[in-house]
Amino acid sequence: MKKIAVLTSGGDAPGMNAAIRGVVRSALKSGLEVFGIYEGYYGLYHDKIKPLDRYSVSDIINRGGTILGSARFPEFKNPEIRAKCADILRSHNIDALVVIGGDGSYMGAKLLTEEHGIQCIGIPGTIDNDVAGTDYTIGYQTALETAVEAVDRLRDTSSSHQRISILEIMGRHCSDLTIAAGIAGGAEYIVPSEMEFNREELIRKIERCIAKGKRHAIICITEMICDVNQLAREIESRVHKETRATVLGHVQRGGSPCAFDRILGSRMGAYAVDLLLAGKGGYCVGIQNEHLVHHDIIDAINNMQREFKKGLLELAERLE
Numbered sequence: 001m002k003k004i005a006v007l008t009s010g011g012d013a014p015g016m017n018a019a020i021r022g023v024v025r026s027a028l029k030s031g032l033e034v035f036g037i038y039e040g041y042y043g044l045y046h047d048k049i050k051p052l053d054r055y056s057v058s059d060i061i062n063r064g065g066t067i068l069g070s071a072r073f074p075e076f077k078n079p080e081i082r083a084k085c086a087d088i089l090r091s092h093n094i095d096a097l098v099v100i101g102g103d104g105s106y107m108g109a110k111l112l113t114e115e116h117g118i119q120c121i122g123i124p125g126t127i128d129n130d131v132a133g134t135d136y137t138i139g140y141q142t143a144l145e146t147a148v149e150a151v152d153r154l155r156d157t158s159s160s161h162q163r164i165s166i167l168e169i170m171g172r173h174c175s176d177l178t179i180a181a182g183i184a185g186g187a188e189y190i191v192p193s194e195m196e197f198n199r200e201e202l203i204r205k206i207e208r209c210i211a212k213g214k215r216h217a218i219i220c221i222t223e224m225i226c227d228v229n230q231l232a233r234e235i236e237s238r239v240h241k242e243t244r245a246t247v248l249g250h251v252q253r254g255g256s257p258c259a260f261d262r263i264l265g266s267r268m269g270a271y272a273v274d275l276l277l278a279g280k281g282g283y284c285v286g287i288q289n290e291h292l293v294h295h296d297i298i299d300a301i302n303n304m305q306r307e308f309k310k311g312l313l314e315l316a317e318r319l320e
């Protein structure tokens with residue numbers, strides 16, 4: 001193996017640049033040539049491939065987003081499209097690929113390895129912390145800081161106006177961000193996507209808060225559970241207190257990565273290169289109990305279900 005490539009795919013996350021830098025610099029040190037593929041699998045299909053040197057990744061460790069760009073390219077699920085992508089890699093004599101992204105990106109990487117012998121390694125890059133086989137994904141800690149800062153700001157203004165605030169936090173089917181932000185921000189109520197949402201229980205809780213004389217109530221809720229503006233109107237009409245919803249949205253994706261994500265990205269990038277140097281493909285990198293690990297991608301996705309942080313949720317209830 002002499003030439004490897006790296007791409008970022010799916011939703012961007014702070015710390016992806018540190019991972020790209022980790023891949024590029026460690027590979028160059030080992031005597032490999034490195035190529036950057038721009039805009040994920042879409043860019044691969046359109047041959048958006050350029051050589052990267054040491055200086056191509058200068059001044060990026062502190063930058064959010066991804067210098068390689070990212071894209072959704074559902075066409076990559078089509079075997080013929082993947083075959084063309086493999087041909088493009090071979091035309092550059094690239095025989096290994098590091099894919100930084102989530103579960104979907106992992107599946108594409110696994111198929112490239114199995115069908116075409118391109119050794120691929122997946123690195124978990126997403127703010128959602130929803131990737132199997134790792135305790136943390138790159139970008140999660142930075143997004144958590146952003147969400148906690150939002151809770152803190154809402155608390156200031158909610159207390160001043162004796163208002164109820166609902167904060168919608170990203171994560172889709174994984175509520176790690178919501179639960180952790182709720183605990184760190186001292187939210188009065190947390191609504192995770194992993195459990196059925198009980199509106200009546202929420203209303204009763206808010207009524208208890210009001211009866212206790214609390215000046216505010218902050219509710220952290222994971223995205224895609226309900227229309228939070230409609231929920232705000234419902235709460236306001238039931239408890240007769242001004243209620244506002246805030247959707248954090250893509251603000252959570254941006255910003256300079258925190259030290260944890262920079263270090264995690266750097267470590268995982270270098271580890272992915274080590275795996276490729278050892279001739280391994282079809283694996284994903286993870287961090288478990290502080291140690292870097294790798295798992296077969298299919299095994300990770302099918303058998304390593306992520307743990308729902310129920311204990312943290314119970315802690316929030318204890319601390320109310």
Ligand code: ATP
Binds near residue numbers: 011127
């Ligand atoms: P995140 O969900 O955090 O944004 P992700 O990698 O899971 O990250 P997806 O949109 O699911 O995001 O996948 C990214 C890309 O990976 C897709 O646009 C597609 O090109 C490719 N991909 C996804 N699923 C598959 C699959 N089953 N087979 C082949 N390629 C896939």
